[in-house]
Amino acid sequence: MGVHGKFDDLGRFADPSLLILTSLSDGPKHGYAIMGDIAGFSGVRMEPGTLYGALSRLERRGWVRPLATDERRRPYEITAAGQEILAEQVMTMQQIVRVARLRTAMAWGA
Amino acid sequence: MRPGLAGRLSRFLVGCHPRRWRERYGEEMLDVLDQHHATARTVASLWASAVSAQLDPAYRTDRLSLARLRRAALISAAIAAPLALVLAPVGYGMWQDSYWHPAADEPLETAAFSPHTGLMVTAFGEAIDGTDVVWDVTDLSRPRPLSQFEGGQPVALSPDGRTVATITYHGQAALWNVTDPRHPVEMTTLSDGDGTQLEELAFSPDGKILAAARYDRIFLWDMARPARPRLLGTLDAPVTAPEGGGPIPFSQQDLAFSPDGTVLASATGTDQVTLWNVTDPARAYRLATISSLGDFIQAFTFSPRGNLLGAVTYHGAVLVYSLANPARPARTATVSSLLTRAFFPSGLPRPSETPLCAACSGLGNYAVAFAPDGHTLTVVVDREEMSANSGRDTIFDWPVTGSGTLGAGTVAARDVADFQPVIAPGGRTVVGSPPGSHAWHAWPLP
Numbered sequence: 001m002g003v004h005g006k007f008d009d010l011g012r013f014a015d016p017s018l019l020i021l022t023s024l025s026d027g028p029k030h031g032y033a034i035m036g037d038i039a040g041f042s043g044v045r046m047e048p049g050t051l052y053g054a055l056s057r058l059e060r061r062g063w064v065r066p067l068a069t070d071e072r073r074r075p076y077e078i079t080a081a082g083q084e085i086l087a088e089q090v091m092t093m094q095q096i097v098r099v100a101r102l103r104t105a106m107a108w109g110a
Numbered sequence: 111m112r113p114g115l116a117g118r119l120s121r122f123l124v125g126c127h128p129r130r131w132r133e134r135y136g137e138e139m140l141d142v143l144d145q146h147h148a149t150a151r152t153v154a155s156l157w158a159s160a161v162s163a164q165l166d167p168a169y170r171t172d173r174l175s176l177a178r179l180r181r182a183a184l185i186s187a188a189i190a191a192p193l194a195l196v197l198a199p200v201g202y203g204m205w206q207d208s209y210w211h212p213a214a215d216e217p218l219e220t221a222a223f224s225p226h227t228g229l230m231v232t233a234f235g236e237a238i239d240g241t242d243v244v245w246d247v248t249d250l251s252r253p254r255p256l257s258q259f260e261g262g263q264p265v266a267l268s269p270d271g272r273t274v275a276t277i278t279y280h281g282q283a284a285l286w287n288v289t290d291p292r293h294p295v296e297m298t299t300l301s302d303g304d305g306t307q308l309e310e311l312a313f314s315p316d317g318k319i320l321a322a323a324r325y326d327r328i329f330l331w332d333m334a335r336p337a338r339p340r341l342l343g344t345l346d347a348p349v350t351a352p353e354g355g356g357p358i359p360f361s362q363q364d365l366a367f368s369p370d371g372t373v374l375a376s377a378t379g380t381d382q383v384t385l386w387n388v389t390d391p392a393r394a395y396r397l398a399t400i401s402s403l404g405d406f407i408q409a410f411t412f413s414p415r416g417n418l419l420g421a422v423t424y425h426g427a428v429l430v431y432s433l434a435n436p437a438r439p440a441r442t443a444t445v446s447s448l449l450t451r452a453f454f455p456s457g458l459p460r461p462s463e464t465p466l467c468a469a470c471s472g473l474g475n476y477a478v479a480f481a482p483d484g485h486t487l488t489v490v491v492d493r494e495e496m497s498a499n500s501g502r503d504t505i506f507d508w509p510v511t512g513s514g515t516l517g518a519g520t521v522a523a524r525d526v527a528d529f530q531p532v533i534a535p536g537g538r539t540v541v542g543s544p545p546g547s548h549a550w551h552a553w554p555l556p
Binding site for chain 2: 030031035047048049050052056060069071072073074
């Protein structure tokens with residue numbers, strides 16, 4: 001199964017999962033920090049229901065793992081498998097961007 | 111929905127998840143809700159999450175949480191039914207009044223004014239195919255929508271209020287005749303023969319010139335006959351590769367004419383602002399380049415007399431330049447650490463807070479304006495990085511001397527707009543989308 005299939009299995013949580021994996025790729029974060037980071041780098045304001053819906057699925061797939069809680073806050077970190085799936089997904093997106101640039105002939109600072 | 115009600119409903123809905131789910135995620139989700147500004151979207155996402163978790167075979171459904179979910183459904187229906195009966199006629203009337211108000215999938219992105227005619231054009235949506243709306247803002251506290259069209263964004267409005275310029279989905283400049291603001295008519299699309307994505311537009315103060323900029327080039331159009339604009343010339347902004355290679359860090363594009371229309375400032379090119387003499391637009395030439403800022407200019411503005419240029423950088427520094435000799439701009443004021451002060455009222459982070467990093471990758475939304483008398487500089491800071499005690503935005507005022515130095519700054523307001531703020535003509539009203547809303551609002555400053 002290709003990367004598309006693995007992410008497609010996440011259904012409506014596919015896009016949030018990609019954002020979460022990206023957020024965790026530079027270090028562990030707890031829930032609210034993940035929401036803030038995602039809003040910062042993508043402008044997407046993720047709601048808690050979506051965040052934890054995606055986190056539970058990522059955890060079940062072994063792409064993120066929970067760390068020990070700090071009071072009520074539980075940080076999450078990306079696993080090696082999560083890094084691998086993120087890298088594959090980014091490569092797919094790069095391919096899409098490359099084709100889109102060629103087909104729309106848009107010079108995006110190139 | 112009132113935030114208090116949304117917050118209480120959100121917490122209740124956490125309890126509607128299956129027991130195993132609650133044991134695993136309940137505490138941390140409640141902790142997130144303690145810090146999160148709950149809205150109707152929050153309630154909807156938690157409702158969907160609870161239903162999804164109940165249907166998930168991985169979490170054995172227990173009777174208690176299922177009963178809670180049923181109870182939540184009954185409570186929601188009990189609240190919604192009478193509210194719908196009461197509010198439906200009111201809502202219908204408001205819908206009639208705000209018929210032209212965009213359907214609000216996106217926040218306000220930009221606004222352009224024609225102060226003498228009382229018109230404003232707004233563009234909604236972060237996508238470049240945003241909806242444009244023409245408003246009568248003779249009284250900004252009681253705006254009247256006049257028409258809407260799919261022109262794109264950003265937008266510029268000619269000083270006589272007769273022509274709107276937009277950047278289309280395809281990155282070209284389009285001109286709309288709004289002589290009758292209730293019936294905008296597309297006149298033409300400007301063809302520069304280049305075809306690359308334009309980023310910014312600006313009309314000259316007399317409305318005779320339209321400047322359209324992309325990252326490294328500015329096109330000057332003669333607008334004597336708006337239906338048949340004529341390309342007067344192009345200006346190439348310097349683009350230099352950074353030392354040691356790597357991608358070229360382009361500034362946020364910005365563009366503005368001086369009040370007398372003789373100087374055009376552009377934040378095109380790399381890491382710099384360029385001043386152009388456009389006294390004769392067909393023979394425009396570069397006056398000076400303000401470079402080596404070490405930061406990207408996000409927004410700038412001329413003072414009413416045109417003798418100063420105020421600018422805000424990506425990392426929240428305010429810079430003022432004297433243009434007494436526009437060929438030799440001289441920096442007269444620098445205020446740094448604006449972001450820290452925007453986030454932390456005392457100017458210092460609390461011990462429990464993570465100080466803002468120098469290389470934060472968050473989005474920055476800024477607006478900058480001088481007061482009409484030129485004696486006050488106002489900057490609106492809205493940053494996306496979140497912090498437990500951060501506000502949505504912070505508005506700063508500084509007294510400005512004639513030579514361009516700044517006195518002690520004060521915080522004029524906090525927690526007003528969200529997303530991109532716009533300072534309306536007059537300098538004492540901020541226009542933007544309020545937190546959690548996709549409508550726009552005008553906030554008078556003290």
